[in-house]
Amino acid sequence: MSAIELQVGADGIAVATINLAGKPMNVVNDDLMGPLAATVERLASDASIKGLVLTSGKGDFCAGGDLDRLSRLPDAQAAFDVTTAMKAVLRKMETSGKPVVAAINGHALGGGLEIALACHARIVIDDARLKLGQPEVKLGLLPGGGGTVRLPRLVGIQAALQICGEGNDIAPSKALSMGLVTQLASDRDDLLAKARAWCLANPKARQPWDLPKFRFPGGDSRSPAVVQMLAIAPSIAAAKTWGNYPAVGHIMSSIFEGGLLDFEAASVVESRYFAACATSQVARNLINTMWYQLNALKKGASRPAGLPQRKVGKLGILGAGMMGAGIAYVSARAGIDVVLLDTTQEVADRGKAYSQGLLDKAVKRGRSTADKRDALLARIQPTTRYEALVGCDLVVEAVFEDRAVKAEVTKKAEHAIGADAVFASNTSTLPITGLAQASVRPAQFIGLHFFSPVDKMPLVEIIVGKDTSPETLARGFDYVMQIGKTPIVVNDSRGFYTSRVFGTYVMEGIAMLAEGVHPRSIEVAGLQAGMPMPPLALQDEVSLSLGLHVADQTKTDLAAEGKPYADHPGMAVVRHLCELGRIGKKAGKGFYDWGEGDKSLWPELTRLYPTAAQQPEQRELIDRLMFAQANETARCLEEGVLRSVGDANIGSIMGWGFAPFQGGTLQFINAMGTRRFVERSRELSARHGARFEPAALLVRLAETDAPVA
């Protein structure tokens, strides 16, 4: 069956409805481009057709390029050819001499928007949820179907740089105001009526760039304003990306160079940059993790199969502090009734007030309405009474990080809730199996580790205790999906996965300080590596005293279990700074002096830890920071803490911001190859300590250079 159904009306306007068979969404691939080429051919040759309306038979207009096809492209030439072929069809469509209108009924993203840009007009249903945009950059790609050529000619170079360089979604009303779309419509009927009317009113439509007197809106790449902007744009981008995202530079080059050239030449330049991006390791990493693995997780790859989906109707939260208040907000936002319990009514009320604050801000900024705010707040019931928990499907405990306090609230809550309810702990460090000892039904006990701030952080790490049942895991998983977060599933262990590996990053940076590496070089290495925050600043943010507390707790626990404990070489530095009262940002002093919205490295640091005369190369520092995390992740997999490569990669990027362009901690190893990773790990181990000895799992895989799978 053809992906396009064509119906010619009595008025001579043909409506082409795109409906790709076997796909939930329309995507740009050969199955679509073949029929589109045939449609364009018919438009050009059939005198009875006066104009064409392109629309979609699915919920979306077209979601973008087919990444399956892209992943199979063998080389740069193939990438160049595939986009050149698409461009030829679109060019023919816009130069046929007859009007073509995109009737956009749902998302038009990436290649989907590029098809719409090659139409003479774009009419869009005015629904704030409908997304328009060129998100390719987020997967290390560049819009290769004419996006960097038509957009600057339609909305100007500056707006095009923003749309393609940042990749954010644009709502229909904003798209109208910036000239990206021609008209808005109220619903599907109105959309098609307006599209037809536009065709009939513009029988000889041509694109602005095909008119003899065409000028770029806001000037082409020679105009002073644009030259000025382009002089600083690369340095602004480099300051943000440290050169780790080649697509950003290629997008700027394509737009800038295209702004000096005619349409056809600019199109060829774009195809070359597209080929460079499409075959880059960065795009492979991002597509592997942020597309395939993320989609698989969201579809339930880590959820026990065959168990019915459950929803939480009523949720109990114990502890209305920072985490409890945040969990209440995201849950009420998802339509769940929330009981927010603390030791005094005043503290419970304060927890609810946190939601009020967030919502007031949203209303003020026009992102929500007073009615919606009030409805959400009405769902949160602050209380001190355990009886209020009756009828809860799930209780999340977020009280102090103290075993005795947690045990006490577990008992009290279980007394009140039904036999079927699940009990979850939001502990960040205490093993779940141990906490479950306070429970009378450990099979219904699970860890749901949220990240702070809860309303912004996308990940929840689900921890399966020794006795946690598959049903409980499935219900925890469903709840995380219900509140719109991404779940990863790990087995119980000290620090679970995310805290344990995240710790190796900051501690490696701190160990460098003790060795006499200049603190600024350490911080720059973290940023060059692609981490969102450098290690010393990050330890200040989470607080040195917390790090020390966790280390001491671990030492005590291991001693009780009769197991050895070895201090990380960075720990002596943490201890020393804590003794000096420099416990981090919350005290205004740690590795940095923290001022009002500003911070600077504490000058005395280099006196306490004198800078060595011979400084290592930045490459060595970057490798230490990255290998420490990747190797610890491989150990988590080997020990069965991690259950899948996808959980590891997604957890690292979404949990603590592991350099996204590397595609996650295990993709970092796979992209390099296990053989090279093991060789380099041994070099690092010889120079910096046994913590770099490669995990046994990697040594085994390195024999055949097989990837971690």
Ligand code: NAD
């Ligand atoms: P917090 O100190 O802000 O809040 C704890 C709340 O629990 C307080 O409001 C306190 O009054 C209340 N509480 C204490 N004892 C109670 C009891 N017996 N009954 C009812 N309420 C009681 O702490 P937080 O940062 O929200 O952390 C809570 C939990 O979440 C801890 O286990 C922590 O390890 C974990 N966690 C924290 C973070 C983080 O970044 N802060 C991240 C992930 C997990």
